[in-house]
Amino acid sequence: AQTVTQSQPEMSVQEAETVTLSCTYDTSESDYYLFWYKQPPSRQMILVIRQEAYKQQNATENRFSVNFQKAAKSFSLKISDSQLGDAAMYFCAYRAQGAQKLVFGQGTRLTINP
């Protein structure tokens, strides 16, 4: 069974600094998708960024970028120029190609210090 591990229950960063959230996963599949979702105190799950495993290029969305290492099964999220509004729980998620369900990691609570 696929599993997703986020080894950092909590992280904090100074406003305007850069922070990296870690995620590793275990799968025997070769084709799959990886996601980072953000859950602010409002509870809404918001998609931050997605990566297709067949793409070598790392995905980027404005201040958010990933470091996808397929051989190492690692998918970290880098947030540049951190803003107070980035404070939230961040969840890494995996979905096998053709599968319906997302498998989530345990989440990392990110605090932004002003």
Next chain:
Amino acid sequence: DTAVSQTPKYLVTQMGNDKSIKCEQNLGHDTMYWYKQDSKKFLKIMFSYNNKELIINETVPNRFSPKSPDKAHLNLHINSLELGDSAVYFCASSAQRSLAALTDTQYFGPGTRLTVL
């Protein structure tokens, strides 16, 4: 415009009662899901429906019964509520891109916080 909506957002009820949570999406998606987020924030799939057909049932007690009257709606009915059912329940939806059953990004509703007393 709300893409995926859930009602109610909060639900407080006594043990043993029966309750329903409704979900609607206006994205034209074919596939809908129910996820449960426990007190430790862990999210896990419960059910998935594709065009009103049940695709995934992840060993959820049969007190939980999803119902999809059409592909834009997926409701969750819970019988004989127990203390352990207290959680946040998220509805989500995604498009089905092709005959190969590739599914697109899942978009989540705002969640329903269920508290069983």
